[in-house]
C-alpha cells in the first residue's frame with residue numbers, strides 16, 4: 467500500500483490555485499479562463515461553446531435570406547410584421563403550447579436532420595471579391611526616384627505613382643513595393659487598362675486590421691502606358707527597357 471494517495475488534496479474551489487477554477491459549464495473539472503470569453507471553461511466545454519456559436523451564426527446566415535424574402539413577400543401582401551411574428555412563433559412551437567411542445571420540437575428537428583443531407587460545401591467566409599473597375603483608384607502619373615544610398619553609395623530606384631482616388635483627391639506619392647502577393651489582371655477594360663490587386667503576403671491574406679497604407683489600400687486601375695512601370699515596381703525587372 468502506498469501513502470501517496472492519502473494526503474492529496476481534493477480539487478475544490480478553495481484548493482485550486484489562481485487562476486484555476488472549476489469549469490463554468492460542466493462544473494466537473496478545473497479550468498482556466500477561456501480566451502475571448504468572460505468564463506472559465508475546460509477544453510471540452512470551450513470547444514462545445516465555440517461550435518454552438520458557429521452553428522448559431524450558420525443558421526442566421528443560411529435561413530436569413532429565405533426568412534427575409536418571406537417577410538418581404540407577405541408584408542407586401544398585407545400581413546403585418548406583428549402577425550408574421552405570430553406565424554413564426556406558432557411554427558416554432560408546432561401549434562402547441564402544452565408540455566408536449568419541447569419533445570415535439572426535438573423530434574421535428576431530429577426528423578429534419580435525417581431528411582436532409584448536410585451541405586456538400588461547408589459555409590465559409592466569402593472568398594469572392596467583386597471589383598468595379600471603373601470605380602477603382604486610377605494611376606495617372608509616374609516618376610522614378612533614382613539616387614544612391616548615403617551610406618554605401620549603392621544606387622536605388624523607386625517607382626512613384628500619382629493615383630487619383632474615387633473622391634477626386636490625388637495621392638502623389640504612392641509607392642508600389644515588390645513583395646506582396648499580387649494579381650495583375652490584364653485587359654480589364656476595353657481601353658486595355660489592367661487591374662492590380664494586392665491579396666496578401668507570402669500566401670496569407672492581409673489581416674483585417676492591416677494598415678491600408680501598407681497594403682496599398684485598394685486595387686488600382688492601371689492604364690496601359692503605366693503597365694511597364696507597375697511591372698517593374700512589382701519586381702518584373704526584365705519588363706522594362708533600361
Ligand SMILES: [Zn+2]
Nearest residue numbers: 489492508511
Ligand atoms: Zn467543462
